[in-house]
Amino acid sequence: xxxxxxxxxxxxxxxxxxxxxxxxxxxxxxxxxxxxxxxxxxxxxxxxxxxxxxxxxxxxxxxxxxx
Amino acid sequence: xxxxxxxxxxxxxxxxxxxxxxxxxxxxxxxxxxxxxxxxxxxxxxxxxxxxxxxxxxxxxxxxxxxxxxxxxxxxxxxxxxxxxxxxxxxxxxxxxxxxxxxxxxxxxxxxxxxxxxxxxxxxxxxxxxxxxxxxxxxxxxxxxxxxxxxxxxxxxxxxxxxxxxxxxxxxxxxxxxxxxxxxxxxxxxxxxxxxxxxxxxxxxxxxxxxxxxxxxxxxxxxxxxxxxxxxxxxxxxxxxxxxxxxxxxxxxxxxxxxxxxxxxxxxxxxxxxxxxxxxxxxxxxxxxxxxxxxxxxxxxxxxxxxxxxxxxxxxxxxxxxxxxxxxxxxxxxxxxxxxxxxxxxxxxxxxxxxxxxxxxxxxxxxx
Numbered sequence: 522x523x524x525x526x527x528x529x530x531x532x533x534x535x536x537x538x539x540x541x542x543x544x545x546x547x548x549x550x551x552x553x554x555x556x557x558x559x560x561x562x563x564x565x566x567x568x569x570x571x572x573x574x575x576x577x578x579x580x581x582x583x584x585x586x587x588x
Numbered sequence: 589x590x591x592x593x594x595x596x597x598x599x600x601x602x603x604x605x606x607x608x609x610x611x612x613x614x615x616x617x618x619x620x621x622x623x624x625x626x627x628x629x630x631x632x633x634x635x636x637x638x639x640x641x642x643x644x645x646x647x648x649x650x651x652x653x654x655x656x657x658x659x660x661x662x663x664x665x666x667x668x669x670x671x672x673x674x675x676x677x678x679x680x681x682x683x684x685x686x687x688x689x690x691x692x693x694x695x696x697x698x699x700x701x702x703x704x705x706x707x708x709x710x711x712x713x714x715x716x717x718x719x720x721x722x723x724x725x726x727x728x729x730x731x732x733x734x735x736x737x738x739x740x741x742x743x744x745x746x747x748x749x750x751x752x753x754x755x756x757x758x759x760x761x762x763x764x765x766x767x768x769x770x771x772x773x774x775x776x777x778x779x780x781x782x783x784x785x786x787x788x789x790x791x792x793x794x795x796x797x798x799x800x801x802x803x804x805x806x807x808x809x810x811x812x813x814x815x816x817x818x819x820x821x822x823x824x825x826x827x828x829x830x831x832x833x834x835x836x837x838x839x840x841x842x843x844x845x846x847x848x849x850x851x852x853x854x855x856x857x858x859x860x861x862x863x864x865x866x867x868x869x870x871x872x873x874x875x876x877x878x879x880x881x882x883x884x885x886x887x888x889x890x891x892x893x894x895x896x897x898x899x900x901x902x903x904x905x906x907x908x909x910x911x912x913x914x915x916x917x918x919x920x921x922x923x924x925x926x927x928x929x930x931x932x933x934x935x936x937x938x939x940x941x942x943x944x945x946x947x948x949x950x951x952x953x954x955x956x
Contacts, residue, residue: 532901545891546889546890548887549890549894552887553897556902557901559898560898560905561901563901564905567908573909574909574911576920579924583927583928
């Protein structure tokens with residue numbers, strides 16, 4: 522698990538360094554960082570035992586609306 | 589490389605994208621569930637769904653006509669303003685990401701259950717997503733050209749299977765036909781309207797890139813999808829029988845596995861795996877591209893790379909959390925897919941269309 526998380530973080534970090542070195546616009550770097558954080562959170566969630574299942578949430582909302 | 593750069597695709601390329609996107613995963617996954625619900629009458633479901641889709645296509649084309657140079661994401665921001673329109677755009681971006689995750693998971697489930705049970709499912713996900721990411725960075729013209737090159741092969745393989753499977757055809761397996769009531773048929777059509785038909789709203793993101801014949805390409809694409817889907821259900825029932833097909837997750841794979849040509853050509857399942865992989869790849873590329881381009885258009889990014897790379901890991905993660913297994917996916921699909929897809933495929937496009945028309949009329953008003 523730790524190895525896997527490190528691998529993903531490493532990959533994303535390389536991308537971030539590339540974006541900074543090639544002097545990409547700040548907006549692009551922020552979008553990259555935010556999406557990377559979402560990705561890391563989703564993987565952390567998987568390793569900690571599936572706390573967030575989008576389909577269950579969507580299903581819950583549809584049932585709550587009464588459709 | 590720009591997120592907002594004008595790229596063009598022809599009507600023919602858009603037609604192929606429509607067929608590939610709508611059939612990509614449905615061709616293999618849908619027949620089993622359609623036969624399970626309506627037995628020998630399953631072939632009627634795509635036909636009924638397509639009638640419903642005519643009204644939906646009218647909405648989509650109406651929406652695309654209001655501001656022909658804007659995609660759904662841009663249209664939302666333009667007609668509903670930055671706060672509300674931005675939220676609608678975010679909802680669509682989430683939908684594209686979720687669709688990409690679904691497609692990825694379908695591929696992973698198929699590979700893991702049928703072909704390579706010892707390989708971790710994430711290995712398939714990451715490999716496919718990396719290629720889709722590259723295609724998304726290269727742009728819609730590259731995806732359209734890839735689709736043009738690969739589709740003839742896939743269609744050829746499918747037609748060969750159609751023809752070869754006819755050897756095992758038994759009219760008796762199609763009986764008793766016309767046993768389902770109209771109400772039951774309508775009820776069972778719901779999930780099929782949701783997936784694959786309404787899900788195809790994603791390709792409306794590409795509408796501004798189409799040079800000509802958008803309407804013809806979309807209508808023709810949907811017609812071909814309906815005929816191929818209805819045809820494969822009919823053949824599956826005629827060859828395997830309703831009872832056997834309804835217990836299979838991938839009945840088409842079983843047909844090909846048992847196929848024998850001239851008594852010495854057998855075990856043709858690898859060909860079907862290759863064609864399905866191609867179809868999934870094309871569908872994934874389109875959904876992935878739409879997610880990336882949606883992010884770029886919403887945040888006005890000039891380069892797609894920054895948005896495309898982290899999506900590999902995000903989509904791979906969501907693909908794992910979406911469902912516990914294939915059965916969970918089927919259960920969710922049966923209960924919620926119609927309602928969920930209606931929101932993105934009917935409610936929001938209708939809202940955007942109405943708002944767009946209202947805004948245009950308001951602008952014209954003082955001059956008139």
